Structure formats: structure tokens, C-alpha cells
Amino acid sequence: MRIVLAPMEGLADVHLRRLLTVQGGFDWVVSEFLRVVDRPYPDHVFHTLCPELMQGGRTAAGTPVRVQLLGNHLESMAINAQRAVALGSYGIDINFGCPSKTVNRSMGGAVLLKEPDTLYRVVSAVRAALPKTVVVSAKMRLGFDDTGLMLANAAAIEAAGADELTVHARTRLQGYAPPAHWHELGRIRAHIRIPLIANGDICSIDDYHRCVAAAGTVDVMLGRGAIKLPTLANQIRANQSTVMPWSTITAMLNSFWHEISQVLPPRDCVGRVKQWVNYLRQQHPEAEMLWRTIREEKNSHTMQALLAASIQ
Ligand SMILES: Cc1cc2nc3c(=O)[nH]c(=O)nc-3n(C[C@H](O)[C@H](O)[C@H](O)COP(=O)(O)O)c2cc1C
Known part of the structure; x- marks a missing residue:
């Protein structure tokens, strides 16, 4: 395989x-x-x-x-x-x-x-x-x-x-x-x-x-x-369905944010994170909650804070 x-x-x-x-x-x-x-x-x-x-x-x-x-x-x-x-x-x-x-x-x-x-x-x-x-x-x-x-x-x-x-x-x-x-x-x-x-x-x-x-x-x-x-x-x-803990996913999202914010303009970073969370919410119920919190967000500082808060 x-x-x-x-x-x-x-x-x-x-x-x-x-x-x-x-x-x-x-x-x-x-x-x-x-x-x-x-x-x-x-x-x-x-x-x-x-x-x-x-x-x-x-x-x-x-x-x-x-x-x-x-x-x-x-x-x-x-x-x-x-x-x-x-x-x-x-x-x-x-x-x-x-x-x-x-x-x-x-x-x-x-x-x-x-x-x-x-x-x-x-x-x-x-x-x-x-x-x-x-x-x-x-x-x-x-x-x-x-x-x-x-x-x-x-x-x-x-x-x-x-x-x-x-x-x-x-x-x-x-x-x-x-x-x-x-x-x-x-x-x-x-x-x-x-x-x-x-x-x-x-x-x-x-x-x-x-x-x-x-x-x-x-x-x-x-x-x-x-x-x-x-x-x-x-x-x-x-051949086994294992659910990834939400804490691991939020850690990935924060790591993603950290990386892209060093190379992409703030607006693009906000868009990229929304894009990923939008996909994640199709499999992870917690991502749906996060999606509702961030979907209207345009400010990169607020986005960063929301992502950091999602870790706790
Ligand atoms: C946003 C996006 C960008 C893509 N870019 C490429 C690409 O650069 N080269 C390519 O061969 N296929 C590209 N594809 C097609 C994917 O590689 C894949 O063939 C397609 O999404 C179907 O597989 P999936 O249902 O598992 O996503 C892209 C698909 C998406 C959704």
C-alpha cells in the first residue's frame, strides 16, 4: 500500500x-x-x-x-x-x-x-x-x-x-x-x-x-x-479509526499560524486559517465551534489570540 x-x-x-x-x-x-x-x-x-x-x-x-x-x-x-x-x-x-x-x-x-x-x-x-x-x-x-x-x-x-x-x-x-x-x-x-x-x-x-x-x-x-x-x-x-484529540489539532493550528505569519501578509494568514478550520469542521465537532468564533474575524491579532485561546 x-x-x-x-x-x-x-x-x-x-x-x-x-x-x-x-x-x-x-x-x-x-x-x-x-x-x-x-x-x-x-x-x-x-x-x-x-x-x-x-x-x-x-x-x-x-x-x-x-x-x-x-x-x-x-x-x-x-x-x-x-x-x-x-x-x-x-x-x-x-x-x-x-x-x-x-x-x-x-x-x-x-x-x-x-x-x-x-x-x-x-x-x-x-x-x-x-x-x-x-x-x-x-x-x-x-x-x-x-x-x-x-x-x-x-x-x-x-x-x-x-x-x-x-x-x-x-x-x-x-x-x-x-x-x-x-x-x-x-x-x-x-x-x-x-x-x-x-x-x-x-x-x-x-x-x-x-x-x-x-x-x-x-x-x-x-x-x-x-x-x-x-x-x-x-x-x-x-485500518483503525482513531480520533485525534482536539488539543493536538489546536496545537497544529497554532503551529500553522506561527509559521505562516512569518512569511505571509496578515490578511492571507487569516484566510488560510479559516480555510483549514472550514475543512476540519467537517470531521471534528470542536472545529465547528471554533469556526463560528473565527469565521467573521478579519484582524490578525484577534485571530492569533482566538487560536491561542483554543488551546486551553
Ligand atoms: C485547492 C485545490 C488545489 C489543487 N491543486 C492541484 C495541483 O496543483 N495539482 C494537481 O495535480 N491537483 C490539484 N488539485 C487536485 C487534487 O490533487 C485532487 O486530485 C482532488 O482534490 C481530488 O482528491 P480529493 O477528493 O482527495 O481532494 C487541487 C485540489 C484542490 C481542492
């Missing part, structure tokens, strides 16, 4: 990656995507996206971090992949799932699911640029509007030499709305030989087992489920 923490731009940044991997249970994490255009990026761009590269390519808990690239410029994808790996990335993940209109307009992300040949070329270019020992993975959705090209896309990624394929079990059209269509992953599983990592709406042990049964793979990527329930990866591993 392999459990991966999903890339989530604007949500699972270096700070949350640290806090979640400290809880344990994750084999590796994937960074937010770097949008590759027609030129190599300087090192500071990689370091800003993925500060873990400055500490050996691992989170503070020691979990390896894989940089995710998004784009279709073959030479540039190859060169930037090489650079990311030289800087310490634990392999390269290629994003074929981003639904953003802006990103799709520039022919990156999920729009490429309309063109299996392009997927093949992009993965081939990155694969050819890296030694065989470096993992190249791809992350796709079930399709753009529908699943018509799903198997062709998965096969193209495999034929191009990817070592693993993660599939978010929704089309771009389906966005993030439940349900995730795990049974489609079973069709992909039967069609390719490389490891398949199932993703989408795994928020409990029960979800995990239902997903495994439908998808035919024990490997999963956890996204929002791990933000709501920071012990989810460990629970799945132990």
Missing part, C-alpha cells in the same frame, strides 16, 4: 505538508504545479514553489517531495524536470488534470486529455531527459468532458514510459463535485500495467475500502480528506 499526499495549490503548501507529514502515514507528497512555459526557470522559482528542495527534497518529517510540472512545451518540460531533480526533487509528476480555464487556454492541464498523442510526447520528453532511476509519474482526470479517451490517455502515458499513474476519478466537467467515479479506475487498472494510484473523495477508512474494491488498486492519493482529518493516512494504514 502506498499513500500519497495530493498536490493542492493554495491549500497544501509547505507548511501544511510539514504538519500533515509529521503525523505520518504518507510515502511521499506532490508539490503544487509549476507552470512551465518556453524557458528554463531559475532555481529560486523551484525553491519558492517547493522550499523542501532546500532541505534535501523532504519535508521536515523526512517525507520525500515530488515536484509537479504542468505544460506542453517539450524541451522546456524536459529541462525544467532535469533542474527540479538536480535540486533534489523525488522524481517528477506531470499535471494533466488542472481544470483552470486560464491554464487550459494555454494548453496545459486537463485540456491535454483531448490529445493522447500530446500526453505521449510530453511524458516521453520528460522520461527521456531523466535517468531511469528517477520516477516519472503523471496525474490525470477521467477525461475532459467525458471518459471517451480515458483508456487511450492512460495507455499513452504508460507507453511513454511513466512509472506510475495517478487518476483523479472525475472528468474536468465534473470538477470537484461528489461522487468520485472509482469504478472507472477499475477499467484503467485492467488496461495498463504500471502502478495506478487512485484519487478522489477518499475521506475515511470506509471510503478507502470501497475505492480499493472498485479501482482494483491499494495505492491512493489523499487530498481534502487529509486536510479534514489529519490522521487519515495513519488510520488507513492501521
Whole structure:
């Protein structure tokens, strides 16, 4: 069983990656995507996206971090992949799932699911640029509007030499709305030989087992489920549902605040904490109480005081 923490731009940044991997249970994490255009990026761009590269390519808990690239410029994808790996990335993940209109307009992300040949070329270019020992993975959705090209896309990624394929079990059209269509992953599983990592709406042990049964793979990527329930990866591993004490969660929230307030503007810090508590309240009743206290709060000093008070 392999459990991966999903890339989530604007949500699972270096700070949350640290806090979640400290809880344990994750084999590796994937960074937010770097949008590759027609030129190599300087090192500071990689370091800003993925500060873990400055500490050996691992989170503070020691979990390896894989940089995710998004784009279709073959030479540039190859060169930037090489650079990311030289800087310490634990392999390269290629994003074929981003639904953003802006990103799709520039022919990156999920729009490429309309063109299996392009997927093949992009993965081939990155694969050819890296030694065989470096993992190249791809992350796709079930399709753009529908699943018509799903198997062709998965096969193209495999034929191009990817070592693993993660599939978010929704089309771009389906966005993030439940349900995730795990049974489609079973069709992909039967069609390719490389490891398949199932993703989408795994928020409990029960979800995990239902997903495994439908998808035919024990490997999963956890996204929002791990933000709501920071012990989810460990629970799945132990096959045991353990409730994290509220005091541990408030300690995490305060630690999160402490870290982000050193690097982000006060307004952003307030927003980020609200964002996380909003997820946490879906699993933790105490978070609902905290949410009611903080949801209208705009002042960073008051927010800090409220978080500190939540510890007692
Ligand atoms: C806020 C947010 C940002 C995301 N950013 C990325 C990203 O940068 N790269 C990517 O491949 N997927 C991204 N995703 C998709 C997730 O990795 C994942 O595939 C999706 O949320 C479904 O999994 P989940 O139901 O476990 O959250 C993002 C999702 C969310 C909610």
C-alpha cells in the first residue's frame, strides 16, 4: 500500500505538508504545479514553489517531495524536470488534470486529455531527459468532458514510459463535485500495467475500502480528506479509526499560524486559517465551534489570540 499526499495549490503548501507529514502515514507528497512555459526557470522559482528542495527534497518529517510540472512545451518540460531533480526533487509528476480555464487556454492541464498523442510526447520528453532511476509519474482526470479517451490517455502515458499513474476519478466537467467515479479506475487498472494510484473523495477508512474494491488498486492519493482529518493516512494504514484529540489539532493550528505569519501578509494568514478550520469542521465537532468564533474575524491579532485561546 502506498499513500500519497495530493498536490493542492493554495491549500497544501509547505507548511501544511510539514504538519500533515509529521503525523505520518504518507510515502511521499506532490508539490503544487509549476507552470512551465518556453524557458528554463531559475532555481529560486523551484525553491519558492517547493522550499523542501532546500532541505534535501523532504519535508521536515523526512517525507520525500515530488515536484509537479504542468505544460506542453517539450524541451522546456524536459529541462525544467532535469533542474527540479538536480535540486533534489523525488522524481517528477506531470499535471494533466488542472481544470483552470486560464491554464487550459494555454494548453496545459486537463485540456491535454483531448490529445493522447500530446500526453505521449510530453511524458516521453520528460522520461527521456531523466535517468531511469528517477520516477516519472503523471496525474490525470477521467477525461475532459467525458471518459471517451480515458483508456487511450492512460495507455499513452504508460507507453511513454511513466512509472506510475495517478487518476483523479472525475472528468474536468465534473470538477470537484461528489461522487468520485472509482469504478472507472477499475477499467484503467485492467488496461495498463504500471502502478495506478487512485484519487478522489477518499475521506475515511470506509471510503478507502470501497475505492480499493472498485479501482482494483491499494495505492491512493489523499487530498481534502487529509486536510479534514489529519490522521487519515495513519488510520488507513492501521485500518483503525482513531480520533485525534482536539488539543493536538489546536496545537497544529497554532503551529500553522506561527509559521505562516512569518512569511505571509496578515490578511492571507487569516484566510488560510479559516480555510483549514472550514475543512476540519467537517470531521471534528470542536472545529465547528471554533469556526463560528473565527469565521467573521478579519484582524490578525484577534485571530492569533482566538487560536491561542483554543488551546486551553
Ligand atoms: C485547492 C485545490 C488545489 C489543487 N491543486 C492541484 C495541483 O496543483 N495539482 C494537481 O495535480 N491537483 C490539484 N488539485 C487536485 C487534487 O490533487 C485532487 O486530485 C482532488 O482534490 C481530488 O482528491 P480529493 O477528493 O482527495 O481532494 C487541487 C485540489 C484542490 C481542492
